[in-house]
């Protein structure tokens with residue numbers, strides 16, 4: 239008997255544990271902001287840092303270096319010293335997430351940066367993996 243594709247897919251799902259179905263790729267938050275004169279204001283920067291579980295200072299330093307532009311942290315967000323399309327900022331945030339947030343082993347975002355002597359490690363709270371990262375925190 240030849241099984242249809244749909245039946246095969248259904249079978250594959252039914253044997254997977256429930257958690258495997260629920261898991262989705264971590265969604266990197268997108269910036270919200272606007273251009274103001276010659277600057278760009280990102281209003282949800284602190285929320286993004288918070289949802290990534292990272293300090294806004296470290297996160298911002300990386301983003302500014304990558305964009306090669308000045309900027310500063312304010313109480314209500316971040317001011318970038320040039321006009322910057324949101325897509326370029328989002329690109330750098332995704333890069334940061336790849337490098338400093340997602341576990342290299344299991345791909346989950348439940349990680350922490352830990353300092354040990356002169357080295358910084360990323361420790362995964364989900365699978366326990368540890369990776370050294372090139373960061374100053």
Ligand SMILES: [Zn+2]
Nearest residue numbers: 341344362365
């Ligand atoms: Zn992991």
